[in-house]
Amino acid sequence: MSDTVASRGLDALGFIAREGSHARVPLAFRPVVAAARDRLLDAFGTRLDSAYLNGSIPRGTARVGRSDLDLVVVLRSEPTGADRDAARGLGEAVDKEFPQIDGVGTLLFSRARVLDERERHDIGWFVACLCTPLLGEDLAEFLPRYRPDSTLARETNGDLALHLPRWRRRIAAAGDGEEALRPLVRFMSRRLVRTGFTLVMPRWNGWTSDLREMAEAFAGYYPERSEQLRRAAVSGYDPVGDRAVLRSYVDDLGPWLADEYARVHGEKSPRPEGWD
Structure with a gap:
């Protein structure tokens, strides 16, 4: 190797x-x-x-x-x-x-x-x-050993579409202050970067937990969306409580990523009710 x-x-x-x-x-x-x-x-x-x-x-x-x-x-x-x-x-x-x-x-x-x-x-x-x-x-x-394959990609992050309506409700219910929005920006940024990375993980053939490295791996396959994921990686480490950022996640990047993920890897297998 x-x-x-x-x-x-x-x-x-x-x-x-x-x-x-x-x-x-x-x-x-x-x-x-x-x-x-x-x-x-x-x-x-x-x-x-x-x-x-x-x-x-x-x-x-x-x-x-x-x-x-x-x-x-x-x-x-x-x-x-x-x-x-x-x-x-x-x-x-x-x-x-x-x-x-x-x-x-x-x-x-x-x-x-x-x-x-x-x-x-x-x-x-x-x-x-x-x-x-x-x-x-x-x-x-x-548990078994794991390879960075499409099954792993599907079962880890193939449910983004199910989360987006919940994210929209959380954003609507949050106050406008930095303390209310900053944790949401950090959480959603990290989830989107990780989803973007696992989308390309089988082709990249590896694993990393570094958000910036994840964004760069993604950029090699989706250059047209690369800057969005790079900015999300920065926000995952140093978030600013900006409602416009959150809206861009649930109105643009998130829906696109969910659709592309389903096209490439399929949707995550259903879980029993209550297994969020």
Whole structure:
């Protein structure tokens, strides 16, 4: 395998290599990770099956005061409202205590869902390739290896069309202040860049979580839309609360991307109600 391919997040056999490790966590964020680990045990106790880090902190690219802490919590049964309240409270407490992070995001899943065949190329892939074990059993041991193919593209981001109406409602309901709009710009920018990247991922033949690298990979195949995705990558890292940006996402870039994605890879397989 060439150095070019090997450098694109693949191992020597062409599978997506697991990104992130505890060794890569920057020194400034290690107390944050330690506190989160302890509080996860306190918050979920025996209901906790496993927990993971993901995002820029375990990849070693986090920026002090700008990056958030991303956690994935896997429970022994389906998450309840009380579990979500506990996760929210934990995140607020850690965010308040540690100024080096800008928020905490926590995803909750059951063990059964992570290992469900229907989630094999979505949540399963996410845990196996993009998450760094923090507590409990590593469920990657029960999951396959993954290649950057069309099946993975379809099952990870082939549902953008379903999300656009929800995005429009969120934009309409949001206030006009920077604090209300900035998180929406960051969230939607990141989702669109990742969708644009996975659209071309099988042809690019690799994986990256760097938004700018994602946008450049996309640009090689869709030059007419390249500047839009490059700007979205910038907004994914340094968002400005601009309603016009959000409108451009749901009125132009998002619908085009959803249509092109369906044409190239098809639509994501249906999930049971409640599996958002």
